[in-house]
Amino acid sequence: MLQIYNTLSRSKEVFKPITPRHVSIYVCGMTVYDYCHLGHARVMIVFDIVVRWLMTLGYEVNYVRNITDIDDKIIQRALENKESILALTNRFITAMHVDSDHLGLLQPNHEPRATDFIAPMQGMISRLIDQQLAYQGDDGDINFSVRSFPKYGQLSGKAIDDLNAGERVAIGSGKRDPLDFVLWKSAKPEEPSDTRWKSPWGEGRPGWHIECSAMSCDLLGQHFDIHGGGADLQFPHHENEIAQSEGAIYGQNRKPLDPPFVNYWMHNGHIRVNKEKMSKSLGNFFLIRDVLEQFDPEVIRFFMLKAHYRSPINFSDSQLEEARAGLNRLYTALVQTPGFVAKKMNGLGDPANAWVMRFTAAMNDDFNTPEALAVLFDLASEINRAQGAERVILAQHLHHLAGVLNFLQGDPTAFLQGETLVQQNPDSAGLSAELIETQIAARSAAKVARDFTQADTIRQRLLAQGIVLEDQAGGVTTWRRA
Structure with a gap:
């Protein structure tokens, strides 16, 4: 009987799918402005194993892993490179797929790009405004009103009054409260045309959090089995997802018997380098392709x-x-x-x-x-x-x-x-197979001539270069790289 640690309940729970023998799973994927590093590899490998095991148990799995192809970092990198957003993101999506294939990963059933789901995002934002859970600030941004959602903090275990205690809203911000987060960013005059979409609230682009809520609900429904991602996404990203998703579905008055947005929340641990999380922002990351x-x-x-x-x-x-x-x-x-x-x-x-x-x-x-x-x-x-x-x-x-x-x-x-x-990478592989076989043949000849000193010298010389010889029955010698 499969048990899954549910971050929401902070305990292991027996897995019970919503639909018998079917599993719906959404995993937060990559923001494609650079090559993937080993931190990304861990997310991909962990949930590849989860999906493989579910399939091994006989479940039919609908696996969704999104791509964030519009955000501030992407815009900045495109401007630095003097290329379009689409050219930049397509290049790194292709590179991500190459890395994924090399690692032997299953492809998700769906790999939605955020820019293909602008309409569902706008629809969800409109419902949040209607439910009085979101508002337009003086700067044009649409923000989620965190204090209007009573259960905010349920995933992370953080109390609203303890978050950003004592902070004031920054001058020039359109937020009414420092805890509020952006659902729709109003376009700035200097931003390129391929970074903005028309909306009821003026031209702009989606905030990061709303992307995953809209894509997961559109592809898996408003109630699905498993949502996964790295531990750093537990707060605020996944906390915000619950608030905006359940807010759009139920408003401010979700009843006890109403199903949650997601049944099981899974989070994988970080990869650390010198006791710090591996990340691009810290500059301590190792690219998959380099490793x-x-x-x-x-x-x-x-x-x-x-x-x-x-x-x-x-x-x-x-x-x-x-x-x-x-x-x-x-x-x-x-x-x-x-x-x-x-x-x-x-x-x-x-x-x-x-x-x-x-x-x-x-x-x-x-x-x-x-x-x-x-x-x-x-x-x-x-x-x-x-x-x-x-x-x-x-x-x-x-x-x-x-x-x-x-x-x-x-x-x-x-x-x-x-x-x-x-x-x-032929240059890093060391001795070629042909040269190794030549040395093995020379060692065999030395043994036949009873020159065991020379035979041992060849063995030790190869071992020093990372080649291990193993003598088998019948006078056969095999080798492997250490």
Whole structure:
């Protein structure tokens, strides 16, 4: 039975979909003014795993992940580059898709762009004005009146009176209260024409928060199962989403039996660098495409899954090297199993199998990937102790269960020999396969000539360059990159 930690209730809850065997899930996606970094990768990988597990359990999943393609940062970058908003955002959307494909991510069922949903946003804003939950300020902006929504703070646990206590409204602002947030930004004379749309309140563009409410309600309905995103979105973004969405649906008087905007709120922990959150604003971010030049995509996925999705995770090259070593161990169990051939299996396999039961229990416990990985390592140890047909069967289980998390799916020898890195970045891959094979042949010749000193020298020389030799039965030597 799947349990999900619900940020709204601050507890694990048994997952009960609104519609049996169907799941609707919305995840806050990227603001496309630059390349994606590893912080973005964690959001994408975490919810890729969530969707994969829901599908493995037999649910039909409607997965929506939006794209913010209009905001202040996008406008600023377009002006700096002297290009149109559309040219800029299309370029970085394409780059995001390339990164996503390299990481082996499922594509969402829908990937709405904010600029394609201006009309639904304006409709929601109009309803909020009618419900007396929004107003037009002296500067032309439409603002949400936070104090008019009694349950504001329910997601973050913040009391209204404790927020921005003692602050005054900035001079020149059209807000009546510092807590109020913008739903529609009035266009400024100096802003380009492709940053503004006509509206009942004058030309302008949507505020950030209203985008996700309008797109999720339009594509999934006014009540859906799961809403996800990074921990930094819990407040104020997701708090504001609840206020404006439920405000537009129910006004100021939502009744106890009225369904909430979202049943389960999920938030993944940050990636940290030197104890600080990885972000573009801090300048401590690492682009996905740059890290992929040094590490196989499966290593990045494995690194993300070593920590529980709700926990922060520390990034460093040494952490990625540990992830690579862990994957090497699992792949080695496969490559050293005579007769192993990857086979397609349906679902999880035999539900009564002890390994399947342990793996399922881990994933059903709020997507506990560290515990699921522990099951796989125990299974790899059992493979290394087994012989014959039993070993092959265990290897099949390892391959299949790891496939649920979308790794161990490449050719084991190719992974261990770093073929993906050679293809993506030949200059950083170290010794070529041809040169390594030549050295192995020279070592074999030295052993035949009983020059064991020379044979050992070759082994040590290769090891110093990150190449591990493994002598197999029958005089065969295999190799892998450390």
